[in-house]
Amino acid sequence: MRPIVCIVGRPNVGKSTLFNRIVGRRIAITENKPGVTRDRIYAEAEWLNKYFILIDTGGIEPYSDDTILSQIRRQAEVAIGTADVILFVVDGLDGITASDREIANMLRKSGKKVILVCNKIDTPKTPHEIYEFYELGLGDPIVVSAGQSLGLGDLLDEVVENFPEDKDTEYDEDVIKVAVIGKPNAGKSSLINCILGEERVIVSDIPGTTRDAIDTYFEYQDDKYVFIDTAGIRRKRNIDENIEKYSVIRSLTAIDRSDVCILIIDATQGVTEQDAKIAGHAYERGKALIIAINKWDLIDKSDKTYLEFEKEVRNVLSFVTYAPIVLISAKTGKRVNKVFALIKEVYSSYTKRISTGIFNDILNEAVILNQPPTDKGRRLKIYYGTQVGIKPPKFVIFINDRELSHFSYERYLENQIRQNFGFEGTPIQLEFKEKGD
Structure with a gap:
């Protein structure tokens, strides 16, 4: 297992910017407003030929009762529980806040190695305000500017020095990358949660809950997987908010870096033009494809229901007739185990060589x-x-x-x-x- 490094802190202190700088590409959405990152976002990072998993988390609001903010806090707590090293990011210009103190107390109780990161310090000279962070009792703060890429070398040196000796930091390319794609609210996050057996991704009946493309590393029967949950791809005319525009870009990027795409189709809505467009993105990029018909348990069935639905799928998605179809219910877990068998089968086809x-x-x-x-x-x-x-x-x-x-x-x-x-x-x-x- 790779060492796991988790980035935590209150909202809008620059966690996602730091995450993107360390992994070397824009994965987490960054916007100058709190609450943009909601789920745990995983990516592989490397420093001095040592590979590790970096996790970005949503901003922790210790005192909020809001439903989404509560789920964000729970996601951050799960990330802290799995981490080997925790980067506690604070705003070096704002000074200590009540939320910083509460988060520091939570981190001390975790018993994990915590590195205090004072962000947004863009000048070579360390300001006097930094010294008040010693009050948190987490040791010497490391001064960085994620936006300007200052101080990251010293920070990463400290990170890799604290990796447990039993962790694997060597490069590993035998990983099957699976992107779960589809319209908003089709059940993409629910499928991943069902596969993993935990609330890995925030699930809500509100379309658009998932904003980032979220990587989850997972091992099953000696095979290694990365599951990428993507924000639902909407029609262009329905995309108003800047953050959601970025989400669509992340979803298309997730398709680019995947091996296998699982297209989730909502059985209660049938196969739509938007489903065809999303499948088209996977087809144009030459990706292996599985078509998963979700919410099949909600359909009134007869002996001809499946044949009629399959005919509809093949008509609308006529350009991907090679893609297998599986009927599932992510909510009840029915036939989800067949998804794994199909992933291995289509990946084997995707990498097959003929003499x-x-x-x-x-x-x-x-x-x-x-x-x-x-x-x-x-x-x-x-x-x-x-x-x-x-x-x-x-x-x-x-x-x-x-x-x-x-x-x-x-x-x-x-x-x-x-x-x-x-x-x-x-x-x-x-x-x-x-x-x-």
Whole structure:
């Protein structure tokens, strides 16, 4: 297990900015208002060739009874419980607040290593106000400016020195990255909570509760996964708030960095145009895809219900006919275990390699069964083919003339490849080149 470093503090002290600086890219949404980060956001970070998991948390409001703020506080408490090192961020310009004192008391009780981080100090000279933070009893504060990237080296040196010796800090690439995508309120967060068996992601009946793309590292039957819960993707005309615009960008970015996408469709609403657009993003980026029909327990069923729904899915999402369909209820947990089996199956297809010899045997057989098209007396000739990549599988087929290659024959060859090699759940890419290119 990687060392876990957790960033905590009251709202608007720069936690998400610090998180983004350490991981080296903009993952957490940053906005100059409190309460933007709501869930725990995970990302892998590295310093001095030591890899660790960094967690950003929502701002802790110790004295608030608001429902969302209470859930944010609970998410932060769970993160603190799992952390090896805690970065307690305070605003070095504001001085100590009552919330800072209350959070410091909570952290002392945790028994974890706590590093006090005084943020927003943009000048080389340390201001006198910093010394009042010794009152919190958490040792020497480390002065940084997350916005200006000042002091981060000293901070990270202190972080890695406090990693437990039994933690694994080596690089590990054998991780399956799974993005859970779909419209708002389709049940994406509920599915992840059901898989993990805990309230990992804040769940609410209010659409738009999840704002960031949230990474959860998880091991199951010797396989390692990263589940990425994404903010629901709405139609453009329904996006008004700046933060929600950022959420859509994060969702598309989450698709980019995933291997497998699970498209959650709300069974009570049917398959919509927006579902097709979201699936289109995964298709265009060449990602493996699983279609999960959620809330199936709420549907009035007959012996034809599934067949009719499947027909609707295949009609609306005709460009991803390779994607398997699973009927689930994230609320009750019904058939959620099948999701894991499908993830492994489609990931295996996504990374499958076919030897050149076997591929050309199938290619030659396909040509014999259905001769290539002709145009003005000239026939398309297929010389040979080879696989040149995975994620998704990509094949190059060498021919005599690209102008003789027709879309319908290319689709026929793709179908023959799928029929012989499977490739369920993953797109495959065929590139036709003239011999000598």
